[in-house]
Every structure is written in C-alpha cells, then in structure tokens.
Amino acid sequence: MIYAVIWFVLICAIYFTLYILNHRTPAPEGCEFESPACAGCHNIACTHRKDDES
C-alpha cells in the first residue's frame, strides 16, 4: 500500500512539473497557439475551444 501511495505522489509530481515547465516554455516564433483555436466539437468545457463559439 505504501508503495502505491509513493508511486501515485511521484507520478503526480512528474505530471505537474512537466505541466508547469511546458507552460513556461515559450512557443517558437509564428507558432503561438495560446488562444483557443479548435472548433472541432461542441464541448463547451474544452479549453481549446474557439472563443466566438462559446
């Protein structure tokens, strides 16, 4: 059980570290996708959804 808890904490820590590092890494010039651009589906909860459709 203790291994499971340690493993869970470890993989969560890895995920959050990579998430923060990725968001702090600037996109290359001309490749900025910071604003949501996807209009693929009608999921209003999706963070990639186009603003004008929400």
Next chain:
Amino acid sequence: MKLFELFISLAFVNNVVLSKFYAICPLMGVSKKPKNALNMGLAVIFVIVIASIVTWLLYYYVLVPLDIIYMDLITFILVIASLVQFLEMLLKKTSPEVYKAMGVYLPLITTNCAVLGVALDNITAGYNLIEAIVAGFAVSFGFLAVIYIFALIRERLDYSDVPEAFRGAPIALISAGIMACAICGLAGLI
C-alpha cells in the same frame, strides 16, 4: 511474419475506431478538413508509439516488481498526460516546424482514449516490447487511415445534396457506420 500479422490485424481487421469504437471524439471533431485530419493522425502515431513503449516499461519494471499492478490505469493516464506535456515542450525547443504542423492537436491527444486503450491492451494481450511497439504503430496507423479517409468523405459530403435533417453530424455518423460495416468485410483475413 507474426509481427506483420499483428500489424494487419490491429490496423485494419480490428481497427481501433471502426471495430472497437475508441477515439470517436477526435474522429468526429477533427475530420472536417483532410489536412487537419492528417496532422491529428500523425500526432497520434507519434504519441501512441512512445506511450506504448513507456507504459510497457513502467508496467513490467515498476508496477509488477512493486506488486501494485492495480495502479495501472491511473499510472497510464498520468504517464500519457505527462508524455504529451513533455513532447510539446520538446517540440517547442527542438522542432518548431513539427510543433507548428501538429498545432493544437498535440495537447488534445491527452483526451484521446485510443492512447490509453492501446496501453492497456498491450498489457492485457501479454505482448513483449517489440510487439507492443508494433501494436502501437498499427493501431495509430489504422486511426490515421480512418480519420483521413473519413475527412475526405466529409469534404465531399459538404458539396452533396444532403437532406436538411441529415446535414452535419447525422450524415457523418451514418458515414462512419457504413465505414464500420465495410471494414467488417476484412474479418477473417488474419
């Protein structure tokens, strides 16, 4: 020969989208334009192959020795999410052209259940590492083939005289159903 059969079986006969009905969301959402479908398919190949390797190694070298195989689902979900973040960061730094081509579709793969499905199926089927890599490539290639063909069909449907009630998602779902019926014809090939 066994690997070739595995590839044909997973890419076409047991196609991940049309026979297992994984990844229907990106199939419907990102198949409006063939170029977008192609980019999404390539991004999925990229992620699924790497996810297959990483999840297989973690399962057999971490979860099994520690006797915590019941943690496989949560592990694979977090590993796939982490992997997508890492790949996005790596592409930003090293390959702006690839990053530009994949665009917004790379982070969207985190929610593609085919990636998780492949990781779990590799374990359930008892594949070795090479088979897991071939399976990952085959499944993602099958996804690419289906989403691209589906995008070409949808492009033609846009110019077709479809009854008002069937326009958009309904005719797309009917087309997907017909494609699923067609792929049933490959059953028994392997």
